[in-house]
Amino acid sequence: DAGVTQSPTHLIKTRGQQVTLRCSPKSGHDTVSWYQQALGQGPQFIFQYYEEEERQRGNFPDRFSGHQFPNYSSELNVNALLLGDSALYLCASSFQSQETQYFGPGTRLLVL
Amino acid sequence: AQSVTQPDIHITVSEGASLELRCNYSYGATPYLFWYVQSPGQGLQLLLKYFSGDTLVQGIKGFEAEFKRSQSSFNLRKPSVHWSDAAEYFCAVVSSGGYQKVTFGTGTKLQVIP
Numbered sequence: 001d002a003g004v005t006q007s008p009t010h011l012i013k014t015r016g017q018q019v020t021l022r023c024s025p026k027s028g029h030d031t032v033s034w035y036q037q038a039l040g041q042g043p044q045f046i047f048q049y050y051e052e053e054e055r056q057r058g059n060f061p062d063r064f065s066g067h068q069f070p071n072y073s074s075e076l077n078v079n080a081l082l083l084g085d086s087a088l089y090l091c092a093s094s095f096q097s098q099e100t101q102y103f104g105p106g107t108r109l110l111v112l
Numbered sequence: 113a114q115s116v117t118q119p120d121i122h123i124t125v126s127e128g129a130s131l132e133l134r135c136n137y138s139y140g141a142t143p144y145l146f147w148y149v150q151s152p153g154q155g156l157q158l159l160l161k162y163f164s165g166d167t168l169v170q171g172i173k174g175f176e177a178e179f180k181r182s183q184s185s186f187n188l189r190k191p192s193v194h195w196s197d198a199a200e201y202f203c204a205v206v207s208s209g210g211y212q213k214v215t216f217g218t219g220t221k222l223q224v225i226p
Contacts, residue, residue, distance in 0.1 A: 033214070042219050045213050045214060048213065103157070
């Protein structure tokens with residue numbers, strides 16, 4: 001039973017560029033949440049997707065957008081990258097209203 | 113708004129010693145509480161969770177946590193620490209009902225010395 005997978009594992013971009021991160025949820029899960037974890041900090045909630053709709057959003061600007069596909073996989077897009085966007089981006093999956101989320105290994109993004 | 117406080121940024125214990133990591137939460141109703149562990153460069157692994165019922169919950173790797181409503185705390189404990197427990201530990205709260213936005217604490221980094 002595959003857990004949550006994310007790609008790529010590492011990414012280097014320059015300021016102003018755009019990036020797309022990908023996540024496949026754990027088998028049987030239909031809800032995907034994204035988190036940003038800056039160095040030395042706890043993860044911060046970006047948004048959550050369910051039934052291909054953004055269901056809830058944290059305090060992140062519109063430069064952060066996402067998408068969920070019919071197979072429940074998800075993408076996180078960040079436009080106009082800033083140095084401060086450098087972080088570990090974590091994807092978590094869960095089943096409908098169940099509160100337990102399972103996390104992937106993350107994508108480490110470095111913005112130069 | 114819900115919040116989580118982990119007052120200890122860094123803790124050092126000797127291998128074989130007992131461990132307690134502190135977590136205090138702020139939430140209006142009964143929260144759902146979690147402890148996650150993160151090894152360097154890795155994602156988060158769920159150690160244990162509390163939803164309701166018995167206030168002492170058992171988790172993986174020999175960890176346990178106790179929910180104390182009167183103190184708004186959910187401290188993590190382990191009777192005997194192993195060198196492999198060195199990692200960062202995050203306490204988290206989820207609102208009961210509604211959507212599952214998880215709020216994390218800032219984490220406690222555990223160092224284990226031989």
